[in-house]
Amino acid sequence: MAIQGALPVAFGTVFPHGAFALGVEAVTNFETKRPEVDRETGLPLWAVEVIDADPNARGKAKSVKVKVAAEVCPTLPDEVAGLPFRPVEFEGMSVMPYVDDNGRRPRVAYSLRARGLKAPGAGARRGAAKDAA
Numbered sequence: 001m002a003i004q005g006a007l008p009v010a011f012g013t014v015f016p017h018g019a020f021a022l023g024v025e026a027v028t029n030f031e032t033k034r035p036e037v038d039r040e041t042g043l044p045l046w047a048v049e050v051i052d053a054d055p056n057a058r059g060k061a062k063s064v065k066v067k068v069a070a071e072v073c074p075t076l077p078d079e080v081a082g083l084p085f086r087p088v089e090f091e092g093m094s095v096m097p098y099v100d101d102n103g104r105r106p107r108v109a110y111s112l113r114a115r116g117l118k119a120p121g122a123g124a125r126r127g128a129a130k131d132a133a
Helices: none
Strands: 019-026 046-053 063-069 086-091 093-100 109-114 116-118
Touching: 046 086, 063 116, 109 116
Parallel strands: 063 109
Antiparallel strands: 019 046, 019 086, 046 063, 086 116, 093 109
C-alpha cells in the first residue's frame, strides 16, 4: 500500500472556519516523564491547544491539540484587539487516524500534526522544524 503514516491535509480542510490558539506546552511521555520527540525529525514535540472556530463543533471536537516538532517552543501569533483568543494557522498539517478504545466503545480519532504555525495571512513560519533539503 502506498499510504504509510500520517496523511497530508490542508489547514482549511481541518479548520474551515479557522482556529484560535489557547497555549503551547511540551509533550511529555506519561510513563517516563521525559519530553517526547518526533520520530521523523528527532525534534521535541510541542502541543498547541486550539479552539475550532466552527460553530457546529461540539464536545471533544471543539478543543483539540496540534503537535508541532520544533527545536524550541513555538511562538504564538500576537493578540488581536477585540478577540479573546489568538487566531492561528498551521503549516504542513497532517492527520493520523487511530482507534481510541478508552471509552465505552471504540471510535476512530485523529492525531493532528503541523510543521509550523503563523498568524492567518502571515508568510513567516514560527516554531517550525527546519525542512530537510
